[in-house]
Amino acid sequence: MFGEVEHELELHVPAREAWDLFGGLEIGKLVGRELPELFQKVELIEGDGGLGTVLKLTFAQGVPGPSGYKEKFTKIDNEKRIKETEVVEGGYLELGFTLFRVRFEVIEKGEESSIFKSTIEYEVKEENASNASLVSVQPLVTIAQLAKNYLNKNKHAN
Template identity: 80%
Template structure:
């Protein structure tokens, strides 16, 4: 069984600024610092932020879904501003999923605006189809809102200088 969930959020910053956050490891650091209710830890276990980078995500107690998993960056396209990560160990794979991929795409909208499109793609084995209900767009929506607030704060700080 294959499924896909999407979330879009307008950002009041140029696509290049949004990509400076999402195209690097900076988003992981920000998430760990600013979202302790969602993430207990975001650890870099391998790589430098490019394709092949592996992060271990540990969720805070009480967050629905898996307690932790490792994800690997399978695509980092700086021209198209797309980053994809797939779960490679633990988490959803232990719940009968054969694929769990998160994609962040920064789409240029205008000179000073962009859209952050977040997509979750998953494939779950038929005998575990009930676990598809564990997949939620809420974590990526929360990350998108955090990023928007962070980018807006930085924009305001830059304008004040």
């Protein structure tokens, strides 16, 4: 069974400023610092924020779904401003998912605005199809709002 959920949020900063936050490790550092209700820890396991980087995400107590997992940066396109990560260990893979991919995309809207689009794509084995209900765009909505507030506060600081 294949599924997809997505969320879009307008950011009042140029796409290049938003991409500076989302394109590498900065968003992970920000989330690790500012969202203790969502993430207990965001750890860099391997890499420097480029392709092949591995992060270990540990969710806070009470967050629905798996307690954590390791994800790998599988695609980074600086020109199109797209970054994809896939769960490579633990988490959703232990719940019968064969794919759990998160895509961050920054779309230029105008000189001073952009759209942040986040998408979760997943595949789950038929015998575990009921676990698809654990997939929620809500953590991405929370991350997008945090990023928007951060970018607005630090507008043009680059």
